[in-house]
Amino acid sequence: MTSQVSMTVLRLQAEDVQTLKDGINFKKNPEDGKCYIIYKAKDKLRACRNQCKHQGGLFIKDIEDMDGRTVRCTKHYWKLNVATMEYVNPPDSFMQDELEAVLSDTDGSLELVELNPPDPWTTEPREAQELHAGEITLTYITHACMELKAGNKKMMFDPWLTGPAFARGWWLLHEPPSDAMDRLCQADLIYISHMHSDHLSYPTLRQLSKKRPDIPIYVGNTSRPVFWYLEKSGVNLTNVNVVPFGVWQNVDDHLRFMILMDGVHPEMDTCLIAEYKGHMILNTVDCTRPNNGRLPHGVDVMMSDFAGGASGFPMTFHGGKYTESWKADFIKNERKKLLNYKTQLVKSLQPKIYCPFAGYFTEAHPSDRYIKETNNKNSPVDLNDSIRKSCPNTLTWTPLPGSVLDLALVLKDPSNRSAITEPPNITKIYKDTWDFDLYVDELNASISAEIFKHKSWIQHYYNWAGFKGYNLVIRVIETDDDFKPLRGGYDYLVDFMGLSFPDTRPEREHAYEEIKNRVGVMRHVVLNGLLWDDLYIGFNNRMSRDPDVYHHK
Ligand code: FES
Numbered sequence: 001m002t003s004q005v006s007m008t009v010l011r012l013q014a015e016d017v018q019t020l021k022d023g024i025n026f027k028k029n030p031e032d033g034k035c036y037i038i039y040k041a042k043d044k045l046r047a048c049r050n051q052c053k054h055q056g057g058l059f060i061k062d063i064e065d066m067d068g069r070t071v072r073c074t075k076h077y078w079k080l081n082v083a084t085m086e087y088v089n090p091p092d093s094f095m096q097d098e099l100e101a102v103l104s105d106t107d108g109s110l111e112l113v114e115l116n117p118p119d120p121w122t123t124e125p126r127e128a129q130e131l132h133a134g135e136i137t138l139t140y141i142t143h144a145c146m147e148l149k150a151g152n153k154k155m156m157f158d159p160w161l162t163g164p165a166f167a168r169g170w171w172l173l174h175e176p177p178s179d180a181m182d183r184l185c186q187a188d189l190i191y192i193s194h195m196h197s198d199h200l201s202y203p204t205l206r207q208l209s210k211k212r213p214d215i216p217i218y219v220g221n222t223s224r225p226v227f228w229y230l231e232k233s234g235v236n237l238t239n240v241n242v243v244p245f246g247v248w249q250n251v252d253d254h255l256r257f258m259i260l261m262d263g264v265h266p267e268m269d270t271c272l273i274a275e276y277k278g279h280m281i282l283n284t285v286d287c288t289r290p291n292n293g294r295l296p297h298g299v300d301v302m303m304s305d306f307a308g309g310a311s312g313f314p315m316t317f318h319g320g321k322y323t324e325s326w327k328a329d330f331i332k333n334e335r336k337k338l339l340n341y342k343t344q345l346v347k348s349l350q351p352k353i354y355c356p357f358a359g360y361f362t363e364a365h366p367s368d369r370y371i372k373e374t375n376n377k378n379s380p381v382d383l384n385d386s387i388r389k390s391c392p393n394t395l396t397w398t399p400l401p402g403s404v405l406d407l408a409l410v411l412k413d414p415s416n417r418s419a420i421t422e423p424p425n426i427t428k429i430y431k432d433t434w435d436f437d438l439y440v441d442e443l444n445a446s447i448s449a450e451i452f453k454h455k456s457w458i459q460h461y462y463n464w465a466g467f468k469g470y471n472l473v474i475r476v477i478e479t480d481d482d483f484k485p486l487r488g489g490y491d492y493l494v495d496f497m498g499l500s501f502p503d504t505r506p507e508r509e510h511a512y513e514e515i516k517n518r519v520g521v522m523r524h525v526v527l528n529g530l531l532w533d534d535l536y537i538g539f540n541n542r543m544s545r546d547p548d549v550y551h552h553k
Contacts, residue, residue, distance in 0.1 A: 003221070003244030003245055004120050004244070004247075004260070005115070006113055007113065007114050007115075008113050009029065009034065009036070009113070009114050010034075010036050010112040011109060011111050012109060012110040013109055014107055017103070017108055017109065018108075020040050020045075021040065022041070022068075023039065023069065024037060024039055024061060024069070024082055025037070025039070026061075034049070035058065036048070036050055037050050037059060039069070045101040046082060046098060047101045048085060048096045048097060052080070053078070053087065053094045053096060054075070055075060055076070058073070058074050059072060059074070059080060060074055062079055069084075070082070070088060080096055097294065098293060099112040100115075100263040100289065100292045101113075106550075113263065113292070115246075115261070115263070115291060117246065118292070119294055120247070120260070121246075121258055121275075123248070124248060126277070126278040127278050128277065128278035128279055130408075131408035131411065133406060134408070135150070135151060135277075135408055136148070136149065136151075136281075136300075136406075136407040137404050137405065137406050137407065138281070138405045139177075139403070140357065140402070140403050141156075141176050141177060141183070141401060141402075142174040142175075142176040142360060143173070143359075143360045144157060144160065144286075144305075144357060145157060145158050145160055145161065147187070148274055151252065151254050151255060151276060152252075153189070153252060154183070154186065154188050155187065155251070156184055156190045157193070158192060158193055158198075158358070159184050159190060160198050160201040160204055161180050161181055162207065163204065163435075163439055164434070165196070165361065165538070166537045166539075167521045167538040168520075168538065168540065169363060169368065169539040169540055170197075170361040171362055171363070171365065171431070172360070172434070173360040173362040174401045174431065175401060175428045175430060175431045177402040177427075184208055187215065188251070189215075189216045190217045190218065191218050191219075191283075192217060192219050192226055193270050193283075194222070194226060194268050194269050194285070195224065195226045195228065195268065196286070196533065199286070202229075202233050202235055205235050206233075209236045213237055213239075216239045217237060217241065218241050218249065219241070219259070220242070220259040221243060221245060222266070223267040226242075229528075229530070232528065245270075246258060246260060254276050255276045256274075257275065259271070260272070260273065260291040262288060262289060262290055262291075263288070263289035263291065263292035264289045269285070269286060269288070270285070271283060271287045280300055280301075281299065281301045281303075282299045282301070282302045282303070282349075282351065283304075284302070284303070285304070285358055286305050295349055297348075297350055298349075298350050298352070299351045299352070300351070300407060301354075301355065301405075302349060302351035302355070303354070303355040303356070303357050304357075304358070305357070305358040306356035306359045306378050307358075307377035307378050307380075308331075309331075309335075309359075309376070311537055312537060314326075314327045314331070315371050315375050316371075316536070316539055316541060316542050316543055317544065317545075318542060319544035320544070324374075335377065335378050339378050339383055340386075342356070342387075343386045343387055350391060352394065352395065352411065353397055353407075353410060354387055354397070355396070355398075355405075356380040356398065362431075364431070364436075365436055367482060368539055371539045380398045384397075395414045400427075401429060402423035402427060403422055404420070404421040405419065405420050406418075406419050406420070443520040443524045446520060447523050452523060455490070458494075462494055462501075464529070467496060467499075468497070468498065468499035471496075471497050471508075471509075471511060472495075472497075472510065472551055473493060473496070473506065473511070473513075474493070474513045474514070475493050475513070475515070476494065476517060476522075477489070477490075477491045477514070478517060478519040479516045479542075480519070483541075485516075489519055493505065495510075497510070511547060512546045513545040513551070515543050516543075517541045518541070521534055521535055522535065
């Protein structure tokens with residue numbers, strides 16, 4: 001079985017993108033002569049190969065179609081609605097394989113991306129066998145951490161059981177079951193979906209490594225390695241396995257799993273299909289477009305994120321349009337869109353059971369009260385209500401920490417109340433203490449590091465980061481916890497055009513950003529060569545920018 005790969009099959013420059021008309025566009029790749037169809041709607045682009053599913057015929061515009069959404073095959077006259085990617089003639093027959101249309105924020109170009117093979121789980125198919133009670137159970141632990149017991153194997157997903165994520169910005173909402181760490185230590189294998197610290201939790205792995213340094217951990221072969229920081233972290237894990245995308249990994253005779261990439265962030269995000277005796281569990285975790293939107297239909301269990309709010313935008317921005325009411329409207333609309341998207345996804349895939357998870361974090365530290373009050377998230381209950389209305393055949397599950405779902409019992413009788421075991425009534429569900437000082441002090445220990453006594457660290461650091469040749473000037477201000485400039489803290493300019501550190505802004509026209517960073521987090525990030533995700537996703541900075549555009553290179 002060969003590994004799944006992601007390929008750009010057509011690239012259009014910004015000028016060509018601007019000439020795309022509303023509705024159907026036919027395009028040809030001048031390099032290989034292959035043809036594509038791009039459908040432009042008000043707020044999105046969809047694309048596919050110009051190749052009929054029947055016998056590979058070429059599509060042309062369907063002159064009978066008044067809405068401008070349908071193309072007609074020149075061979076035997078099948079018809080495809082490119083707005084939905086459904087074949088309308090023969091009706092209710094096939095879906096066209098869609099390409100990912102990736103529009104660049106920076107240069108306005110468009111890439112059509114294809115995953116090959118598109119549906120690798122169909123290789124070596126296994127018939128679903130009858131299960132007996134207790135043969136497959138899912139136990140929700142916390143956030144994105146779920147324990148799958150299949151036969152006599154236990155697999156744990158994304159264990160974040162202790163400590164914060166994104167420096168000091170995210171804290172666990174749920175109290176993990178009291179035996180969670182023991183369960184983790186006893187797992188047969190662990191899947192970690194991506195490098196973000198609410199999935200790859202070094203405080204959790206540090207504890208685990210003391211008991212089971214050789215526990216098998218599986219990650220996808222992303223171009224940005226999940227465990228890039230392992231050596232430096234000092235955590236001793238000796239059995240990390242990087243596996244190719246789209247290839248079954250056999251755990252035993254009955255259990256196997258496959259890691260798939262995300263269509264939008266293939267360099268970083270992954271999702272998982274675990275299969276036991278032909279029963280599939282699909283965990284799309286945080287993927288924006290898991291496996292480019294092509295996923296197995298009718299799986300036994302599907303779980304995905306639901307909450308939103310996993311970014312500093314727009315809460316940490318100020319100035320210009322970023323008033324409180326603009327932010328509130330934006331957040332409300334975005335959350336609504338996410339809820340609709342998840343509902344539609346579940347509706348199209350028709351899993352037997354759906355479980356929202358991977359959204360149970362809180363901005364618990366008192367210094368982040370503003371974020372906590374503004375960063376409203378979707379409720380799993382609201383999502384499940386919406387799903388039940390759209391997909392009456394899907395059973396929804398909103399688990400509490402320690403809730404156990406017995407798949408065999410649900411499949412046999414979805415109304416069987418004993419198929420799901422809830423934790424005892426006295427169980428503490430929500431965390432109310434987080435050991436803030438332990439973790440914040442650890443970060444703040446970086447403040448007094450010797451290197452920061454010398455202003456030259458600034459040049460060393462940005463030279464090491466190596467970003468330049470971009471017409472952007474930033475002003476970075478070190479602050480206290482409340483984003484007040486710190487006495488004795490650094491306040492400096494970086495000009496990324498030629499990577500210089502001027503005292504005043506240059507005369508030429510340039511994009512400008514002012515970034516206030518909490519000193520402890522900033523220095524911890526600098527000292528350890530970490531990603532600025534800790535600052536940005538962890539709400540540890542405040543930003544204003546002129547012009548108000550997203551910079552990316
Ligand atoms: S090849 Fe398209 S209808 Fe036959």
